[in-house]
Amino acid sequence: MSTAAGATWRNWGGNVVAHPAVVTDVATVDGVIGAVRSAASRGLRLRVAGTGHSFTPLVATDGVLLRIDGLRGVLHVDRERMRVRVAAGTPLHQLNPALQALGLALPNLGDIDRQTISGAVATGTHGTGVRLQGIAAAVCGLTLVTADGSVLRCAADESPDVFEAARVGLGALGVVVEVELQCVPAFRLHARESGEAFSDVLGRIHDLADAHDHVDMHWFPHTDRVLLKRNDRVGPGEGPGPLPAWRARLDDDLLANRLFEGVNRVLTRAPGATKRVNRLSANVLGAREFADDSWKVFCSSREVRFVESEYAVPRASVVPVLDELRAWFDRTGAPVPFPVEVRFVGADDIWLSTAYERENAYVAVHQYHRMDPSRLFAAFEAIVAEHEGRPHWGKVHTLGADRLQQLYPRFDDYRAVRDRLDPGRLFTNAHVARLLDR
Secondary structure, three states, X not given: OEEEEOOOEEOOOOOOEEOOOEEEEOOOHHHHHHHHHHHHHHOOOEEEEOOOOOOOOOOOOOOEEEEOOOOOOEEEEEOOOOEEEEEOOOEHHHHHHHHHHOOEEOOXXXXXXXXXXXXXXXXXXXXXEOOOOOHHHHEEEEEEEOOOOOEEXXXXXXXXXXXXXXXXXXXXXXXXXXXXXXXXXXXXXXXXEEEEEHHHHHHOHHXXXXXXXXXXXXXXXXXXXXXXXXXXXXXXXXXOOOOOHHHHHHHHHHHHHHXXXXXXXXXXXXXXXXXXXXXXXXXXXXXXXXXXXXXHHHOOOOOOOEEEEEEEEEHHHHHHHHHHHHHHHXXXXXXOOOOEEEEEEOOEOOOOOOOEOOOEEEEXXXXXXXXXXXXXXXXXXXXXXXXXXXXXXXXXXXXXXXXXXXXXXXXXXXXXXXXXXXXXXXXXOHHHHHHHOO
């Protein structure tokens, strides 16, 4: 364990800045225990830093910022049950190939793999697929260091109330040090991507979601164009081959990152050109079809920095929400060069999951990090508020405990577990207090 005087901390999107008094790096569970006990004895709050891919100030602290980068790797494999126990600081881009080498995979993933496994679980990272669930649904056990420095193991049959609360725990119950995951046999996905008319896709969006294992659509504001992605499982040797290396570099590096970064820099200085540029962008990324290992299809490189707000709405609300959002863009002409993303996920039983007992559509709006997102986010939040929208815990939103209590039936059960595990509120900050305290 190493400890240093505080330094400035920024998240990936650059919209959250913190000045912790102490930054502590750990590589062992004993190091975590020591950091927790030290913070408590000094009267400092403690928050855990992952890779900073949340756009909310969940991590921000003026106390102890605990970095768990040293807690990495697969710790145990139960081949019979296809379960792995993983150190909490393991980033997904390392976990996925490690699982592949074991002949295993996570059933679902988001489209970014920079997060740590514990950070992805804590904030409810979800992926897409109406017959699937978010990453937290694959969690079958957790090990936490609690506020008194003790180590607590939880699972469905061991401290089950803690398990239900901690699967999407917001880092407010303790420091997660190990995550046990229920995996599936490694599988391949056949990816089909094409430009479509937005109006046409809206008319058959539910049929598309039902027909494919995974559907992800990217609609370019101020246009009637959408990039539609459909991914379906295929067996060994089925489907086309992987993308040629030159095509992957062209699409995912040059066009989606380098060129898009340049375009956004120009639009920061000339926002009036956004409509014309979006029409061009909507036509640049052409159709493509390939098959590859699941995690290579799910995850893509995101080098252009942005800030994001995402809400889960009942699946039946997706078309009204998108219609209202399109009307707002038409009415205001707001300069938003990033596409709106739409995905679908099945219901689960995790207390603070956005999909708790509800099949959802997820709608996400993004803004380039050098452009002001406040107008877009406020309008978006007003729209989804009319549809029982639940905010992604890691994306920008303004909801507090009173409204969240109405949206989550087990919200008070979660808070009861928190009261028992952390009565002194060691693992809190102003943002967490706004979310959970009245």
